[in-house]
Amino acid sequence: MIKIKNEKQINELCEKYQITLRFANWNYLAKELVHYQKGEIIAICGENYDRLFFLVKGSIRFTCVADNYEEYFFFDAYNNGLFGEVEYLLNIPSITQSEAIEDCDCIVIPINKNRKFLDNDLIFQxxxxxxxxxxYNELRDSYMNAKVFSLRTRLAAYLINNANCDTNISNLTQISKILRCSYRQLLREFKFFCEVGCLEHLNKKGKYKIANYEKLEAYTREEV
Incomplete structure (x- = not known):
């Protein structure tokens, strides 16, 4: 984490992403520009979280860890994304782990220093x-799809729509993110599809290809 002490740059970024318009008392708020390097952990689930973040460059991945210690993708934040709002409103520790998946810059607003202004700012609220x-609406859609269709069905549908028999499938991390499952869960489904002859595991680690398109397509229907 590197704090960038450049007031002009902070003002330019806040104007560019219209962050100043989100507050009635912007000029009174303490804020800073912080740079996070790729792979750096920004917050750990359960730690005290005294900051609001406006992401102005790069992207950040948020994950949750279940009781069985499996890690689940939550969502990715991109430019102009706000996070830390749940922790601010409920005054609780971090509910997710956040990691910079590329170099990123954030406008950081310390909560305790600004609590009086934030709580009484109707524009911000x-x-x-x-x-x-x-x-909530985005997560509701994802949750409903996950409940209605099994991971196996969703994976089969994804592969049918995004690959063919000549395509190598290697972006497993991205697929787990799209299907909102853990990487371990996804590997189990790939193993199953290899065992039943739908996929072929290539010699290169983490690479697959469709072995039987019609058979895989049958798994897009829940009754299989």
Whole structure:
């Protein structure tokens, strides 16, 4: 983590991403520009979380760890994304682990230093409501799809729609993110499809190809 002490750059980024418009008392808020390197952990689940973040460059991955210690993808934040709002509103430790998946810059607003201004800022509170409503709607759609269709069915449908018999399948991390499952869960499903002859595991580690398109397509239907 590197704090960038450049007031001009902070103001330019806040104007560019319209962050200043999210607050009635922007000029009174303590804030800083922070750079995180690729692979750096920004927050650990359960640790005290006294910051609001506006992501202005790069992307950050958020994951949750279940009781069985499997890691589950939660969501990725990209430019102009806000995070830390749940911890701010409920005054609780971090509910996710966040990691920079590429070099990124954030406008960071310390919560305790700014609590009085934030709590009484109607423009900011309205903005928070919109952010939470949008995230809830996106997660609701993902949750409903996960409940209605099994991971096996969703994986088969994804492969049918995004690969063919001549395509090598290697982006397993990205696929687990899209299907909202752990990497370990995804590997189990790939192993199953190899065992039943739908996929072929190539010699190169982590690479697969479709061995039987019609058979794989049958698994897009739940009754299989």
């Amino acid at each position: 309205n903005f928070l409501g919109q952010v939470l409503a949008r995230k």
